[in-house]
Amino acid sequence: MDKKPCKSQDVEVRKGPWTMEEDLILMNYIANHGEGVWNSLARSAGLKRTGKSCRLRWLNYLRPDVRRGNITPEEQLLIMELHAKWGNRWSKIAKHLPGRTDNEIKNYWRTRIQKHIKQAENFTGQTADHQHHHHNNDQASTSQLSSCGPADHAVESYSPPSFNPNMEAFQGPFPTESNDNFWSMEDLWSMQLLN
DNA sequence: AACGGCAGCAACCGCCTTTCG
DNA sequence: ACGAAAGGCGGTTGCTGCCGT
Numbered sequence: 387m388d389k390k391p392c393k394s395q396d397v398e399v400r401k402g403p404w405t406m407e408e409d410l411i412l413m414n415y416i417a418n419h420g421e422g423v424w425n426s427l428a429r430s431a432g433l434k435r436t437g438k439s440c441r442l443r444w445l446n447y448l449r450p451d452v453r454r455g456n457i458t459p460e461e462q463l464l465i466m467e468l469h470a471k472w473g474n475r476w477s478k479i480a481k482h483l484p485g486r487t488d489n490e491i492k493n494y495w496r497t498r499i500q501k502h503i504k505q506a507e508n509f510t511g512q513t514a515d516h517q518h519h520h521h522n523n524d525q526a527s528t529s530q531l532s533s534c535g536p537a538d539h540a541v542e543s544y545s546p547p548s549f550n551p552n553m554e555a556f557q558g559p560f561p562t563e564s565n566d567n568f569w570s571m572e573d574l575w576s577m578q579l580l581n
Numbered sequence: 582a583a584c585g586g587c588a589g590c591a592a593c594c595g596c597c598t599t600t601c602g
Numbered sequence: 603a604c605g606a607a608a609g610g611c612g613g614t615t616g617c618t619g620c621c622g623t
Binding site for chain 1: 607
C-alpha cells in the first residue's frame, strides 16, 4: 500500500534543476523577508521545494555575493594549502575563499585537482606507499595540465538572474584571451609537495 | 556526419550536529 | 533533561555539452 503521511495538502515536491521562475520567486521572497527558516520559507514563498533545496540554491547560486567563474591561481593555491591542512572540510575551506561555496570548491577539487593527483601518481611511480600523509587524502604532483583551460565553459545554460541588482558578483565569464591564466600548476604542485 | 566516451557542474541523499520546545 | 526538527556538511549521482574517433 502506499503509505501517505497525508499532510492534507500533500505538497508534490519538485526536484531537479531550478527554473528561472523558481529562482525569481526565491530571490524575491528572500529580498522581502530575509533568509532562514527554510522549510516555512519554502512554503510561504509558494515553492514546491524542500527547505533544504531552497537553502542550497540560495547559498550556492543565487546569493548576491556568490562568486562564480574561474578559480584564480591564487584561489587554487589556497585551496590546495587548506586541503592539505584540513582534508575534505569543504565548508571550512570555503570560509577562506570569499564568494566561493563549499560545493564549488568540492567540485573543483574532484574534477580538476584530484584527477591530476591520480595521474601524477601513475607518473611518479606511485605505488601504494605515500610516504607522506596517507591519512586523509593524497596529494602528489601533477602532470598533464594542457587541456585545462581555466575558463572553459564558465556559465552555460541559464545563467544566474541577470536582473540581480547586486550583480557585481556575477562576473562575465569570457575566457577569451584570459587564458594567460596558464597557471603554473607545476609550481603550485611543487609548493604543495613541500608540505 | 554520426556515435561514443569523457568532463564538469548542479542538485540530491543521508548522516551528523545544533537548536528549540 | 529529553526528543524532535532544522540546519549543515560531505559524498554521490544524473544531466548536459564537448571532443575525439
